Amino acid sequence: MSDVTLSVRGLDAGFSMGGSTVMVVRDVDLDIRKGEMVGIIGESGSGKTVTGMSILRLLPDNAVTHAERIDFLGTDLLGLSAEAFRELRGRRIAMVFQDPVGAFNPAKKVEWHLKEIFERSAAKSPAHVDRAKNWHGAAIQLLKDVGIPHGADVMHLFPHQLSGGMLQRTLIAMVLAFEPDLIVADEPTTNLDNIVERQILRLFRDLQNRLDCAFLFITHDMSIAHMLCDRIAVMYAGRIVETGPTKQVFADPKHPYTQGLLASALALDTKTERLKEIPGELPSPTDLPPGCLFEPRCDFAKPECRAKLPAMSDLGGGRGVRCVLYNHA
Amino acid sequence: MAAISLKATVFEIRRNRVVATGLAITVLVLFAVTVGPSLSPYDPTKMDFTALLKPPSWTHPFGTNSFGVDVLTRVLYGARNSLLISFAGVSLGAFAGVLLGMTCAYIGRWVDATAMRFVDLLFSFPIFVLALMLMLILGFGVQSVIIAIALVYVPNFARMARNTTMVVKSEPYVQAAQLMGQSALRIMVREILPNIAAPLFVQFTVGLAFGIIIEAGLSFLGLGVQPPTPSLGVMMADGKDYFHRGPWVLTLTGAALTVAILGLNLLGDGLRDLLDPRLRRRSAE
Amino acid sequence: MTPRDEAPLLAVRNLLVRFRLRQGMTAALSKGPTYLKAVDDVSFDVRRGEVLGLVGESGSGKTTIGKTILRLYKPADGVIEVNGVDITHLGERRLKPYRRDLQMVFQDPLSSLNPRHTVRTALATPLLLHAICRADEVETRIDEALSRAGLPTNFKRRYPHEMSGGQLQRVAIARALTMSPALVVADEPVSKLDVSVRAQILNLFKDLQQAFNITIIFITHDLRVARYLCHRIGVMYFGKLVEIAPTEELFSAPKHPYTKALLGTLDESAATLEGQSAVAGEAFNPAADTVGCRYFDRCPLRVERCRAAHPSFEDVKSGHGVACYEWRRS
Numbered sequence: 001m002s003d004v005t006l007s008v009r010g011l012d013a014g015f016s017m018g019g020s021t022v023m024v025v026r027d028v029d030l031d032i033r034k035g036e037m038v039g040i041i042g043e044s045g046s047g048k049t050v051t052g053m054s055i056l057r058l059l060p061d062n063a064v065t066h067a068e069r070i071d072f073l074g075t076d077l078l079g080l081s082a083e084a085f086r087e088l089r090g091r092r093i094a095m096v097f098q099d100p101v102g103a104f105n106p107a108k109k110v111e112w113h114l115k116e117i118f119e120r121s122a123a124k125s126p127a128h129v130d131r132a133k134n135w136h137g138a139a140i141q142l143l144k145d146v147g148i149p150h151g152a153d154v155m156h157l158f159p160h161q162l163s164g165g166m167l168q169r170t171l172i173a174m175v176l177a178f179e180p181d182l183i184v185a186d187e188p189t190t191n192l193d194n195i196v197e198r199q200i201l202r203l204f205r206d207l208q209n210r211l212d213c214a215f216l217f218i219t220h221d222m223s224i225a226h227m228l229c230d231r232i233a234v235m236y237a238g239r240i241v242e243t244g245p246t247k248q249v250f251a252d253p254k255h256p257y258t259q260g261l262l263a264s265a266l267a268l269d270t271k272t273e274r275l276k277e278i279p280g281e282l283p284s285p286t287d288l289p290p291g292c293l294f295e296p297r298c299d300f301a302k303p304e305c306r307a308k309l310p311a312m313s314d315l316g317g318g319r320g321v322r323c324v325l326y327n328h329a
Numbered sequence: 330m331a332a333i334s335l336k337a338t339v340f341e342i343r344r345n346r347v348v349a350t351g352l353a354i355t356v357l358v359l360f361a362v363t364v365g366p367s368l369s370p371y372d373p374t375k376m377d378f379t380a381l382l383k384p385p386s387w388t389h390p391f392g393t394n395s396f397g398v399d400v401l402t403r404v405l406y407g408a409r410n411s412l413l414i415s416f417a418g419v420s421l422g423a424f425a426g427v428l429l430g431m432t433c434a435y436i437g438r439w440v441d442a443t444a445m446r447f448v449d450l451l452f453s454f455p456i457f458v459l460a461l462m463l464m465l466i467l468g469f470g471v472q473s474v475i476i477a478i479a480l481v482y483v484p485n486f487a488r489m490a491r492n493t494t495m496v497v498k499s500e501p502y503v504q505a506a507q508l509m510g511q512s513a514l515r516i517m518v519r520e521i522l523p524n525i526a527a528p529l530f531v532q533f534t535v536g537l538a539f540g541i542i543i544e545a546g547l548s549f550l551g552l553g554v555q556p557p558t559p560s561l562g563v564m565m566a567d568g569k570d571y572f573h574r575g576p577w578v579l580t581l582t583g584a585a586l587t588v589a590i591l592g593l594n595l596l597g598d599g600l601r602d603l604l605d606p607r608l609r610r611r612s613a614e
Numbered sequence: 615m616t617p618r619d620e621a622p623l624l625a626v627r628n629l630l631v632r633f634r635l636r637q638g639m640t641a642a643l644s645k646g647p648t649y650l651k652a653v654d655d656v657s658f659d660v661r662r663g664e665v666l667g668l669v670g671e672s673g674s675g676k677t678t679i680g681k682t683i684l685r686l687y688k689p690a691d692g693v694i695e696v697n698g699v700d701i702t703h704l705g706e707r708r709l710k711p712y713r714r715d716l717q718m719v720f721q722d723p724l725s726s727l728n729p730r731h732t733v734r735t736a737l738a739t740p741l742l743l744h745a746i747c748r749a750d751e752v753e754t755r756i757d758e759a760l761s762r763a764g765l766p767t768n769f770k771r772r773y774p775h776e777m778s779g780g781q782l783q784r785v786a787i788a789r790a791l792t793m794s795p796a797l798v799v800a801d802e803p804v805s806k807l808d809v810s811v812r813a814q815i816l817n818l819f820k821d822l823q824q825a826f827n828i829t830i831i832f833i834t835h836d837l838r839v840a841r842y843l844c845h846r847i848g849v850m851y852f853g854k855l856v857e858i859a860p861t862e863e864l865f866s867a868p869k870h871p872y873t874k875a876l877l878g879t880l881d882e883s884a885a886t887l888e889g890q891s892a893v894a895g896e897a898f899n900p901a902a903d904t905v906g907c908r909y910f911d912r913c914p915l916r917v918e919r920c921r922a923a924h925p926s927f928e929d930v931k932s933g934h935g936v937a938c939y940e941w942r943r944s
Contacts, residue, residue: 043810194879197879220809261809264813268838268841272842274817275817275842277817278814279814281781281811297810501720501722501726502728505718505720505726505727508686508717508718509714509743509793510709510743510744520728
């Protein structure tokens with residue numbers, strides 16, 4: 001499996017607060033291949049964002065992270081010094097967040113941002129050196145590719161003069177220029193209106209087809225994951241509870257939580273008289289249930305569910321589920 | 330805006346050394362000025378011509394002054410008076426300032442604009458100059474010092490109360506109170522005030538320290554508390570005249586003043602960090 | 615489904631709400647308009663027992679309409695009538711008897727409850743303020759309100775930060791209902807909630823609406839949520855109401871090109887992503903003083919006269935109105 005760009009095994013992450021440590025991500029395994037888009041789906045507090053941030057080492061100082069292994073293109077990320085990691089991130093990994101404003105220097109115009117990326121990537125190959133020399137034309141072309149026809153005008157604007165959608169487009173143009181091996185996007189369309197959101201999602205798909213890179217897409221929105229991702233991992237209370245190819249998971253969800261989520265999220269697509277509810281609330285990371293995390297809310301809960309956390313069962317075909325109902329092995 | 334649980338607060342105080350030190354000093358000072366005077370065998374005003382300007386000793390730890398009165402006893406009584414005057418002044422200033430600031434924020438428009446320009450005007454005077462001016466208008470004496478301190482603090486509290494009220498006023502829970510039909514006064518007291526109290530409390534603590542300085546300054550110049558009633562300012566003015574023969578009167582009184590102010594300032598600064606959610610460590614969610 | 619031939623509970627006529635963009639000296643010195651028209655010439659009725667959805671993107675003015683109807687904002691022009699009484703310009707004192715009838719459930723459940731008050735205080739305040747029940751009945755009333763909203767009665771002692779988003783929203787709903795209001799404005803009440811909790815709250819709205827025949831204005835950006843709960847839906851675009859119709863009719867026969875575009879985003883199949891135009895159609899700038907149709911720049915049906923003036927409302931048929939010159943072509 002040499003085409004695996006990012007491989008994570010046994011990732012734990014948490015925060016130390018008030019003298020004790022609260023773990024919010026536990027035992028996460030993740031593989032993303034070249035040209036593949038993997039979605040992490042979860043509600044707030046599920047640990048989906050912390051998973052992404054801990055791989056990128058972007059958590060605040062009081063965070064605690066450990067893992068058995070984090071491999072990126074054959075490099076062991078755990079062994080890298082902070083400096084070496086920053087360097088690697090700056091050359092190979094692009095990040096897109098919910099709020100694109102943070103990715104821009106407010107004092108610099110759009111053209112400065114694009115130019116900088118072209119110059120930074122000039123070291124990659126002789127072709128990139130040429131491209132950096134003619135960066136202006138290349139930048140306008142890229143802006144056109146992301147649906148900004150008047151790129152030459154936009155280049156002279158400051159970030160605050162652009163709308164959220166335009167900023168996210170510009171950021172995608174910058175990612176295109178950057179040509180990373182891995183893109184991590186965390187809820188990149190949550191602040192956008194429905195129609196603009198659709199356009200931006202389409203751009204993400206085009207972007208990935210063009211760069212043929214690995215893409216980690218973090219979202220709470222089932223329908224977005226459905227449209228975009230090749231594979232998904234569903235997180236609940238800090239653990240992955242189900243994983244598999246998107247089409248199969250949506251067509252035939254195995255974990256009761258995934259089933260409930262799909263029922264309550266997608267039932268609205270058609271005219272319904274009554275929505276199916278998942279009873280109860282999300283557990284707090286300081287007060288997790290003893291056995292299966294979903295047991296208190298689960299329709300299929302049995303006494304054994306309370307005894308111990310079920311292991312991930314391999315269902316074949318790349319599918320896995322953490323539930324006793326499938327624990328045949 | 331998340332409310333802070335008592336347990337977390339206690340933990341933060343223990344971790345935050347600034348608050349802990351400030352709190353320890355302040356508690357010590359409060360203990361000294363409340364219980365201290367009754368423990369002293371001496372009278373703060375009774376002269377003893379057999380023991381004029383005695384240096385510090387076991388019987389007089391801070392020495393005696395030019396009238397033979399025990400300096401430590403006078404410091405304890407004086408600090409109590411200074412603190413009381415400062416407390417009265419800052420309380421009055423806080424009450425008037427908060428009332429003014431909240432009203433301005435709530436009513437808005439020309440009331441707000443006019444009152445806040447007046448507050449700006451008061452702000453543009455150096456604090457001590459302002460206090461001196463007020464003293465000249467009001468005449469000398471304890472009451473005048475209290476009013477002077479209050480007026481110095483009105484703009485501080487007014488501006489802070491106004492700005493925080495502006496923020497809280499647009500919170501949905503205030504709108505919900507409006508929708509219930511609660512009166513403006515009730516909304517200000519019940520809904521807004523508890524949520525802006527924390528920064529005001531910090532301001533109050535720091536204000537108490539500067540109030541002591543203002544009192545001491547004015548009394549030092551002879552405009553405030555009149556001798557023989559002890560106050561830290563009066564005693565320092567007194568000690569200044571005999572500095573060459575009895576340096577302990579001025580220095581030890583000054584040291585006591587410094588300790589009290591340091592304690593209150595540390596406490597205020599620490600509380601500011603503690604209560605400001607932006608400065609608190611980000612917690613996981 | 616809804617009672618007809620009855621005077622509407624709420625009538626909104628030509629409502630105009632403006633927000634000041636610049637103040638004082640800045641306003642005098644800078645070019646361009648000083649005001650932003652958040653709601654521009656909007657009229658509609660809400661019948662008793664009806665759930666009217668107001669759908670639009672952020673900045674469309676849907677929340678502003680809701681808050682203006684409840685008199686949290688002052689309209690610059692227009693009329694708001696509740697039960698035939700014009701409340702548009704009533705002072706706070708004369709408004710008080712109507713306050714009880716007009717309640718709101720806010721978007722962010724945490725900030726809609728005072729962080730310093732317990733649930734008990736939050737629920738007792740309206741009961742005592744309006745003397746809805748005797749003082750010795752308050753506890754029973756609070757227990758009733760909580761269980762109606764699906765919460766155990768021991769939640770009385772909790773503070774807002776001790777509850778989850780879904781529980782907070784239940785308390786907010788319980789609080790609004792203690793006053794037995796005639797009209798509830800629900801402003802995106804589920805958009806900040808987790809997916810697994812959202813269905814619970816939507817079902818709670820549905821149950822309570824049916825049980826108590828409450829009239830609701832349900833504000834949302836999500837057409838699917840609106841379809842689930844609402845009898846009629848109004849679509850807003852930058853301060854203008856562009857289309858209003860019974861829910862099923864809006865879904866089966868939309869007339870306004872913007873409504874169609876919104877409905878187009880509902881298809882979840884991956885194929886629709888391919889059909890999306892990737893070109894950024896710049897949205898209308900609400901701060902600019904445009905006179906023409908606000909959807910002009912994005913509209914596939916636009917013709918020259920759309921530039922001259924915003925189209926007025928026309929009836930497609932009874933109960934279905936649209937603000938578009940070219941709706942027959944669609």
